[in-house]
Amino acid sequence: MKKGVTIGGIISCTAIFAYLLFIAHAVISTSLAHRIKEREYFKKSFDVLHKFDQERSFGLTRVLPKLSTNSYLEDHEKDLSRDYAYQSKRENATLLMLVRNWEIEGALKSMRSLEDRFNRKYQYDWTFLNDVPFDDDFIEATSAMASGKTFYGLVPTSDWDKPSFIDEEEFESNLQLMHEKGIIYGGSKSYRNMCRFNSGFFFRQTLLDRYQYYFRVEPDVQYYCDFPYDPFEIMRKQRKKYGFVISMYEYEDTIPTLWDAVEEFIADQPDMIDFDTNSYDFITDDSMIGLEMPIIQSNSNYNLCHFWSNFEIGDLSFFRSKEYLNFFEHLDQRKGFYLERWGDAPVHSIAVALLLRQDEIIHFDELGYYHIPFGTCPAAHSIRLRQRCMCDPNAESNIDVKAHSCLARWWKSGGGKYFMKHTSI
Numbered sequence: 001m002k003k004g005v006t007i008g009g010i011i012s013c014t015a016i017f018a019y020l021l022f023i024a025h026a027v028i029s030t031s032l033a034h035r036i037k038e039r040e041y042f043k044k045s046f047d048v049l050h051k052f053d054q055e056r057s058f059g060l061t062r063v064l065p066k067l068s069t070n071s072y073l074e075d076h077e078k079d080l081s082r083d084y085a086y087q088s089k090r091e092n093a094t095l096l097m098l099v100r101n102w103e104i105e106g107a108l109k110s111m112r113s114l115e116d117r118f119n120r121k122y123q124y125d126w127t128f129l130n131d132v133p134f135d136d137d138f139i140e141a142t143s144a145m146a147s148g149k150t151f152y153g154l155v156p157t158s159d160w161d162k163p164s165f166i167d168e169e170e171f172e173s174n175l176q177l178m179h180e181k182g183i184i185y186g187g188s189k190s191y192r193n194m195c196r197f198n199s200g201f202f203f204r205q206t207l208l209d210r211y212q213y214y215f216r217v218e219p220d221v222q223y224y225c226d227f228p229y230d231p232f233e234i235m236r237k238q239r240k241k242y243g244f245v246i247s248m249y250e251y252e253d254t255i256p257t258l259w260d261a262v263e264e265f266i267a268d269q270p271d272m273i274d275f276d277t278n279s280y281d282f283i284t285d286d287s288m289i290g291l292e293m294p295i296i297q298s299n300s301n302y303n304l305c306h307f308w309s310n311f312e313i314g315d316l317s318f319f320r321s322k323e324y325l326n327f328f329e330h331l332d333q334r335k336g337f338y339l340e341r342w343g344d345a346p347v348h349s350i351a352v353a354l355l356l357r358q359d360e361i362i363h364f365d366e367l368g369y370y371h372i373p374f375g376t377c378p379a380a381h382s383i384r385l386r387q388r389c390m391c392d393p394n395a396e397s398n399i400d401v402k403a404h405s406c407l408a409r410w411w412k413s414g415g416g417k418y419f420m421k422h423t424s425i
Helices: 002-049 053-058 101-117 136-145 168-180 189-200 231-237 258-268 280-284 322-333 344-355 381-386 407-413
Strands: 093-098 125-130 150-154 213-216 221-223 242-244 247-249 305-307 312-315 361-363 369-371 374-376
Touching (some): 101 136, 125 136, 189 322, 231 312, 247 407, 258 344, 280 344, 280 407, 305 344
Parallel strands (some): 093 213, 242 361
Antiparallel strands (some): 213 312, 221 369, 242 312, 247 305, 369 374
């Protein structure tokens, strides 16, 4: 009995010792693995933190390996400082918003976003337009939100209301018909006033007489990224007349006879249009891009591509020019702003494509932006980090390379892409 107990005790002690040895080995190996993994994380963190030290130290103007980008800018002089001081030298430009008093919440949201991402560094003026007088609450809140001066203008009824040459009975009939068809804003009178105003009258407002450039801002929009440059300065230095961030297809039901009117203008004013230098191909080409056919098949030679005008930066001298004024007057007399529902986006886009040189149009591809339901987000990871972007380029709302975007068609028939135009860094 004693011998058996001794053997059992020995076996028990051996098992306990083995178990303790196993526990000790597990703790030591786990701790060692943790330390190895921790060192890997520290190294990755250090590498990410200092990834662009060389570019920050030497600047982007030197011949260095080019960051992944879609930029078309000919020069890469960008101030990488996030909080550089107020710029004493500004361009002759204003931020422009057509807005109603009741849209104050959306107006302040857009202002806050653009001030934080861009204008706090430059303090450009804000110009607000309304077809009724602005109330004190709107003026007080927007003045407080703006870093620059604020100006408030009342749009004359002659620039806003339906013109007298529109037959009232025909207008009401067409309005009802488009509403019944479910055409977007088809039954709205005020929307038609807005589209016609933005097409032919916004640049005639007295408050804008002092400026050369405007940046159109709408309520309830968001700017995803810090601006890496002053777009107004880019416009002046590169002699651009029109800038956009999103291009897409128009709803053809809103403009069934617009292209007919455009073709009449082309036939009547051939001296105003230079097909060798303009972007006519961008708005008429409907061929395949890669393996993709256009998602929209147009019933005219117009492929329905347009620049989404809720974000546009433009040279007011273009809209004040004889060529654009003749173009607008020709369209206005065709009554399509009211008897149909012509939008200012296709009107601006067609005019820009026909009357400007292709190299006078710029795609601001580094500016992240959202207007319900679509947005654009820089594709390059390095740009999103550097500009503190808060967006996902793979999000469903990002329209850049979706089937209903015209951006690929612009790359093909319009301004191209930076890396397509330049082979050297």
